[in-house]
Amino acid sequence: MTFLLSIVILGGGIWLSSRANNTDCLKFLQWPLIVIGASIMVVSLAGFAGACYRNTFLMWLYLFVMFFIIAALIGFIIFAYAVTDKGSGRPVMNKAYLEYYLPDYSGWLRDRVVDEGYWAKISSCIRDSKTCSKMGRSFNGVPETYDMFSMRKLSPIESGCCKPPTDCGYVYVNETLWNPGGGLVGSDLDCSRWSNDQQMLCYQCDSCKAGVLGGLKKSWRKVSVINIVVLILLVIFYVIGCAAFRNNKKIDNDEPYGEARMTKAQPSWIHL
Incomplete structure (x- = not known):
């Protein structure tokens, strides 16, 4: 889900950078989206591999980096509202x-x-x-x-x-x-x-x-609304990732115990 979301974010950033609009003379809008989208895409692939192959390290890496991406997104939203707080037509x-x-x-x-x-x-x-x-x-x-x-x-x-x-x-x-x-x-x-x-x-x-x-203020506010929606989705996916991480650890901790119990339960004649 985070990978699919990253495609949408990255596509939005590329669209902003390619469209011919007079408010894009300041390239402030698309780069945060492109960087965030590319980062989420790379990290989500690591999380996907970690979930599929039950690789605890990749899942830990996924959650660790995603935490900082979410924090950076929150910071960018606050910054965007702060710098466009004053002024209007x-x-x-x-x-x-x-x-x-x-x-x-x-x-x-x-x-x-x-x-x-x-x-x-x-x-x-x-x-x-x-x-x-x-x-x-x-x-x-x-x-x-x-x-x-x-x-x-x-x-x-x-x-x-x-x-x-x-x-x-x-x-x-x-x-x-x-x-x-x-x-x-x-x-x-x-x-x-x-x-x-x-x-x-x-x-x-x-x-x-x-x-x-004035043009920048309107554009930044629109992008901030999109970022808030993205932030909500990322938090939901982060919680799901935490659940997958806990499930991996639980399986890893249960397997040695289960194998030992099965070995102990085997009758002695089976080794003859």
Whole structure:
């Protein structure tokens, strides 16, 4: 059962690493799943062999390593919830999408994202994923209007990186092209960072960094739910493994006693 579970976990990790999604520019999600899945697979084979061949050492090894895997999984779940505890999108009046602000986030994950060297890689990844260029929509050949755009539920990346903050007062031309309204822009520093250059947009904005954090929070929470289910199953299988280990020891302890009793019960003439 643990072997079959490891296939599901490993497959989930590989799927996360291979799917083309803008939230995967930070490879935080799939590697814990891949490592945990591969570890469980190897260990479960040892436990399977130990159970089939009544090898006490392999069963002991299986239980010993599984204990640390379960402990590591518990630690990862706690860590994932801790680093995504703060921050969420703010609603905007008459808009279906949310706005994301960097001061709303804090902690280890925020520090890692805003690091200049690391952000250069993240922003380059978002640019290469062409997330913003894929935002364009048309209806019967007619481009999307501002009212239509306002009713869209944008992803955190689309809201934070592909358009200027709503407070800046830019005038909508299309999804990624915005002009200053009457030559005036808001006081937010992101307002001056916005560029209609499709290679720039708002990739250097704090709102973009906040959008990345918002996307990561959603993804980490989803993965944490999966990990909790996996944890429950692993604990159940661990208890079953403990029962198999005790059964192996019981059989090993009973056999010498049984053989000695049978030998003692044999009549003396059978050796003649």
